[in-house]
Amino acid sequence: MSPVQKKRPFGEIACEMKLVTDEQLKEALEIQKTLAASGTKKKIGEILVDRIILTPTQVTAILAKQSNLKFVKISSGTIPNEIIKLVPKNLAMEYKIVPVQKKGKLITVVSHIPLDIFSFDNLKFALNSDIELMLASPDEINQALAKYYGTSIDDYSTLVGDIGSVDVSTRGGKDEETVEDDAPIIKLVHTIISDAVKSRASDIHIEPMEKNLRIRYRIDGVCREIDSPPKRLQSPIISRLKLMAGMDIAEKRKPQDGRIPISIENREFDLRVSALPSQHGESIVLRLLEKQSLATLDELGFHPDDYRRFRSIIKRPNGIFLVTGPTGSGKTTTLYAAVKELNKPNVKIITAEDPVEYVMNGVNQSRVRSDIGFTFASIIRAMLRQAPNIILVGEIRDVETAEIAIQAALTGHLVFSTLHTNDAPSSITRLLDMGVKPFLVAASIQAILAQRLIRVLCPKCKQPYTPEEEELSTIGLSLKDLKEKTLYKAVGCAECKEGYKGRKGIFELLEMSSKLKEMSFRKVPTIQLHEEARISGGMTTLLEDGVRKIIDGMTTIDEVIAMSRRVDITY
Numbered sequence: 001m002s003p004v005q006k007k008r009p010f011g012e013i014a015c016e017m018k019l020v021t022d023e024q025l026k027e028a029l030e031i032q033k034t035l036a037a038s039g040t041k042k043k044i045g046e047i048l049v050d051r052i053i054l055t056p057t058q059v060t061a062i063l064a065k066q067s068n069l070k071f072v073k074i075s076s077g078t079i080p081n082e083i084i085k086l087v088p089k090n091l092a093m094e095y096k097i098v099p100v101q102k103k104g105k106l107i108t109v110v111s112h113i114p115l116d117i118f119s120f121d122n123l124k125f126a127l128n129s130d131i132e133l134m135l136a137s138p139d140e141i142n143q144a145l146a147k148y149y150g151t152s153i154d155d156y157s158t159l160v161g162d163i164g165s166v167d168v169s170t171r172g173g174k175d176e177e178t179v180e181d182d183a184p185i186i187k188l189v190h191t192i193i194s195d196a197v198k199s200r201a202s203d204i205h206i207e208p209m210e211k212n213l214r215i216r217y218r219i220d221g222v223c224r225e226i227d228s229p230p231k232r233l234q235s236p237i238i239s240r241l242k243l244m245a246g247m248d249i250a251e252k253r254k255p256q257d258g259r260i261p262i263s264i265e266n267r268e269f270d271l272r273v274s275a276l277p278s279q280h281g282e283s284i285v286l287r288l289l290e291k292q293s294l295a296t297l298d299e300l301g302f303h304p305d306d307y308r309r310f311r312s313i314i315k316r317p318n319g320i321f322l323v324t325g326p327t328g329s330g331k332t333t334t335l336y337a338a339v340k341e342l343n344k345p346n347v348k349i350i351t352a353e354d355p356v357e358y359v360m361n362g363v364n365q366s367r368v369r370s371d372i373g374f375t376f377a378s379i380i381r382a383m384l385r386q387a388p389n390i391i392l393v394g395e396i397r398d399v400e401t402a403e404i405a406i407q408a409a410l411t412g413h414l415v416f417s418t419l420h421t422n423d424a425p426s427s428i429t430r431l432l433d434m435g436v437k438p439f440l441v442a443a444s445i446q447a448i449l450a451q452r453l454i455r456v457l458c459p460k461c462k463q464p465y466t467p468e469e470e471e472l473s474t475i476g477l478s479l480k481d482l483k484e485k486t487l488y489k490a491v492g493c494a495e496c497k498e499g500y501k502g503r504k505g506i507f508e509l510l511e512m513s514s515k516l517k518e519m520s521f522r523k524v525p526t527i528q529l530h531e532e533a534r535i536s537g538g539m540t541t542l543l544e545d546g547v548r549k550i551i552d553g554m555t556t557i558d559e560v561i562a563m564s565r566r567v568d569i570t571y
Contacts, residue, residue, distance in 0.1 A: 007066050007067065008066060010043075010044050010045060010062060010063070010066055011025045011028070011029065011044055013062050013065050013066050014048070014054070014062050017061070017062065017065070018493065018494060019053075019054060019058050019062070019494055020048060020053060020054065020494050021493065021494045021495060024048070024051075024053050024494060025044075028044055028047045028048050028051065028053070029044065031047050032044055032047055035047075045059040045062070045063070051198075052195050052198040052199055053494065055226065055227050056112075056137065056138045056139070056227050057137040057138070057139070057227050060112050060113070060135050060136070060137055060138065061135075063113060063114055063135060064114075064134075064135040066114075067114040067135075069114060069133055069134055069135050070134045070135070071134070071135050071136070072110060072134050072135070072136055073136060073137075073140065074098065074100060074110055074136050074140050074141075074144055075140045075143060075144070079098070079099070079100055079144070079148060083099050083100065083101060083102060084098075084099060084148045084149075086099045086102060086107055086127065086129075087099045087107070087109065087127065089149045089150075091123065091126055091127070092145060092148075092149050093145065093149065095109075095111065095115065095119055095123055096111050096112065096113070096141060096145070097109040097110065097111045097115075097123075097141075098110050098111075098141060098144040098145060098148065100134075102129075105129050105130050106129065106130045106131075106132055107127060107129045107130070107131055107132070108131075108132040108133075108134060109123075109131060109132070109133060109134070110133075110134045110135065110136045110141065110144075111133065111134075111135060111136075111141060112135060112136060112137065112138040112140075112141040113135070114133065114135065115133060120133070137227065138227065139227050139228060139229070139230065142230050143212070143230050143231070146230055146231075146232060185233065185236045185237060185240050186240065188229060188233070188237065189237060189240045189241060189244075192204065192215065193262065193264065193271070193286070193288075194264055194265075195217075195226070196217050196286075196288060197264045197265070197267070197269070197288060199217050199219055200219055200220070200502075201217035201218055201219050201288060202218050202219070202221075202287070202288055203217070203218040203285060203286065203287050203288065204216075204217060204218075204284075204285070204286040204288070205217075205218065205223065205283075205284075205285050206237065206238065206241070206283065206284040206285070206286075207278075207283050208234050208238075208278060208280040208281030208282070208283065209280055210279075210280055211231060212228065212230075212231050213228050213229060213230070213231050213233065213234045213237070214228055215228040215229075220455045220500055220501070220502060220503050221328065221453060221455065221503060222455075222498070224497075234281055235281070238275075238281065238282050238284055241260075241273060241284055241286070242256070242258070242273075242275060242282075242284075244260045244273075245258025245259060245260050245271070245273035245275075246258045246259070247273070247275060252277060252282055253277055254277070255274070255275060255276050255277065256274075256275045257272070257273065257274055257275075257355075258273040258275075259271065259272055259273065259355075260273060260286070267290060268290070268291040269288055269289060269290050269291065270289045270291060270358075270359075271286045271287065271288060271289070272286070272287040272289065272355065272357070273285070273286050273287075274287075289357055289358060291358065291359060294336055294337065294340055294358055294360070295333055295336070295337050296337055296340065296341070297310070297311065297337050297338070297341055299337075300330075300333070300334060300337055300504070300505050301504030301505040301506070301507075301549070301554075302505070302507060303507075303540070303545060303548055305540075306507055306509050306540065306545070309509060309511060309538065310338075310449070310509060311341070313446060313447045313511065314338045314341065314342060314414075314416075315342070316414060316446055317412065317414060318409055318410075318411075318412050318413055318414055319409050319414060319415070319444060319445065319446035320405060320406065320409045320415045320416075320417065320444045320445050320446060321338075321414070321415070321416050321417075321446055321447050321448075321449070322396075322417055322418065322419050322427050322445065322447075322448045322449070323335055323416070323417075323418050323419075323448075323449045323450075323451065324418065324419045324420065324421045324423075324424060324426075324427045324448060324449070324450045324451075325418075325420075325421075325450055325451050325452060326420065326422075326452075327420075328453070329451055329452050329453055330451055330452075330453045330503075330505055331418045331451065332357055332394075332418070334449065334451060334505070335392060335416050335418065336357075336358055336360070338416060339351070339360065339363060339390070339392055339416070340360065342390060343360065343362050343363060345362070347389045347390060348364070348386070348387065348388045348389050348390070349362070349363045349364065349388060349389065349390040349391075349392065350363075350364045350365075350366065350383045350386055350388040350390075350391055350392070351363060351364070351365045351366065351391070351392040351393075351394070352366050352368060352376050352379035352380060352383070352391075352392070352393050352394060353365060353366070353367060353368065353392070353394040354367065354368035354376070354394050354395070355367055355368075364386070364388075366379050366383075368394070375401075376393055376394065376395070376396075376397065376401045377398075377400045377401045377404050380393060380401070380404045380405060380408060381404060383408070384408060384411075384413075388413060389413065389414065390413070390414045390415075390416070391405070391408055391413050391414070391415045391416070392415075392416045392417070393405050393415065393416070393417040394417070394418065395417065395418050395419070395420075396417050396418070396419050396431075398434065399434045399435040399436055402431055402434055402436045403436060403437075403440065405417055406436065406440045406441075406443075406444040409444040410440075410443060410444055419431075421450070422450070423450045423508055423530070423541075423542065424448040424449065424450040424508045424509070424510035424533065424539065425448075425510060425526050425529035425530040425533050425539075426526050427448045427450075428441060428445070428448070428516075428520050428526075428529055429525075429526045429529070431445075432520075432523055438520060438521045438522070438523055439521055441520050441521075442517040442518070442520040442521040443517075445512050445517075445520075446511075446512060447509065447510060447511045447512060448509075448510045448512075449507060449508070449509050449510075450507070450508040450510075450542060451505045451506065451507050451508070451542075452505065452506050452542060452563040452564060453503045453504070453505055453506075453563070454503060454504060454505075454506055454546065454549065454555050454559045454560060454563050455500035455501075455502070455503050455555065455559050456500060456501060456502045456503060456504050456554055456555055457488055457490060457499065457500060457501075457553070457554065457555055457556065458490070458491075458492075458493065458495060458496035458499055458500060458501040459501075460493055460495050460496070461490075461491040461492060461493035461495070461496065461499060462488040462489070462490065462491065462499065462553070463488060463489055463491050464486045464487065464488055465487060465488070465489045466479075466487070467479075467487055467557065471557055472557075474557065474561055475543065475546070475547050475550070475557055475560065475561065476543070476547070477547065482551070485551050486553060487550060487551070487553070487556075487557070488553050488556065489556060490556055490559075500559070504549070504554065504555075506542050506543075506545045506546045506549065506560065506563065506564065507540075507542070507545050508539060508540065508541050508542045508545065509538075509539060509540070510533045510537045510539045511537050511538055511539075512537065513532075513536035513537050514536075515532055515535075515536045516529065516532055516533060516536060516537055519532060541564075542563075542564040543560065543564040546559075546560030546563070546564050547560065
């Protein structure tokens with residue numbers, strides 16, 4: 001198919017495909033004009049990639065539609081050697097093409113960009129054949145060139161657009177460098193991190209597979225795969241990250257942990273890095289922690305009633321306040337928000353954490369070092385000699401830590417900590433099962449907060465709808481209960497991709513009453529504690545709090561059901 005045809009504007013097609021909003025396109029066009037005025041020419045697609053609005057694969061898909069070319073995948077099968085031989089290596093590299101099929105005198109080739117008319121004619125002449133052009137993602141073309149011709153496009157950064165001078169720099173240590181360094185791997189690694197920050201990712205997962213290197217960003221709790229570099233870059237990328245994190249790059253048999261202090265667009269981050277040996281290489285996970293992004297209590301998503309009770313409880317002079325939930329449910333964020341609220345010049349706060357996630361001014365923070373005997377229990381003992389008002393213990397893992405924390409609470413200290421249980425009442429049973437004496441549990445626990453994180457609907461694209469009666473029954477409601485309330489569903493747009501943007505908590509706050517203390521002392525079953533907590537402890541379950549957020553238009557039924565438990569429903 002000849003590339004000679006009238007083309008529609010790139011931006012018009014991008015908007016039509018709902019990959020870019022009108023506002024984003026207008027902003028990109030303004031940037032293009034500004035660059036042109038300074039003598040720099042840049043295509044609109046490159047600008048949109050630089051701003052993390054489009055991926056290189058999406059740019060190619062738009063170009064395919066613009067040029068009326070097929071957009072295909074070529075990584076699923078193997079191209080016969082006789083087909084590969086139709087295009088010599090020098091031509092394949094010059095035009096960045098891979099042949100995939102031949103019918104008579106027609107050779108079908110695949111590239112990641114449309115060929116201009118001169119390249120098209122030159123290629124026809126060089127191959128002495130008619131040419132059909134199709135497009136595939138830059139990554140697939142790069143992998144195919146490496147696989148079939150033993151080489152690839154010189155610099156992977158050329159596939160993802162001009163990396164430019166992204167404002168990313170590591171700070172401190174012997175390896176202080178900026179993205180202006182000439183090494184392509186350094187640029188690529190910094191770009192991956194910068195893109196993750198711009199995409200609002202909380203984690204970066206770099207996972208070696210048998211035939212490829214997979215990179216995923218965790219955004220709003222969901223892993224999303226991005227266009228990944230070729231397999232041949234796996235080793236240098238992992239080595240670069242381990243070097244930045246202060247790890248032993250020669251050690252590939254044992255798990256390692258490290259940290260990367262980094263500045264991205266004038267924002268300070270501490271990246272927690274974990275390396276885990278796997279079947280096809282070391283899997284790397286980077287946790288992105290922004291230093292100045294500590295949430296406040298009013299940003300967590302509390303219902304007004306729970307917010308009032310929570311603030312009242314954390315201002316008590318002594319006792320234990322537990323936050324419970326699975327990994328990734330926001331427990332640490334909630335505890336940090338509470339400590340931030342209480343952090344005053346006249347209050348001494350000491351923490352024991354594994355590891356220290358956020359550095360807080362005015363707070364004495366200690367990191368657990370089990371390898372030298374510096375455990376949670378030993379830190380708490382040392383803390384008590386420091387005369388603190390408030391103690392934060394990262395996690396109660398064993399009976400020794402639990403009993404020392406309880407003793408601290410009973411001697412006039414306010415103690416915050418976390419526990420891994422499914423709901424608030426289960427935490428009482430969990431402590432008893434650990435071996436903590438019932439009278440200590442009853443005497444020390446002030447309140448327990450269970451929580452989960454739910455995705456919040458994107459305000460730009462959420463759509464009102466009327467749910468079916470059967471759908472409502474899954475959360476214990478009927479159409480009569482809605483009255484004049486409007487429910488919304490997730491749609492998805494260029495701003496959010498999947499219909500959600502950001503997360504808030506759903507909470508189950510149990511405040512220990514005299515009845516609950518007496519039941520804890522008698523070691524009654526969890527189900528009885530749960531019933532009593534609703535009666536005398538004023539507890540609203542996770543699901544009930546989620547339902548309130550559905551009715552308020554904050555989230556969806558599916559999201560709340562996925563993050564809470566069906567048995568929470570009360571009829």
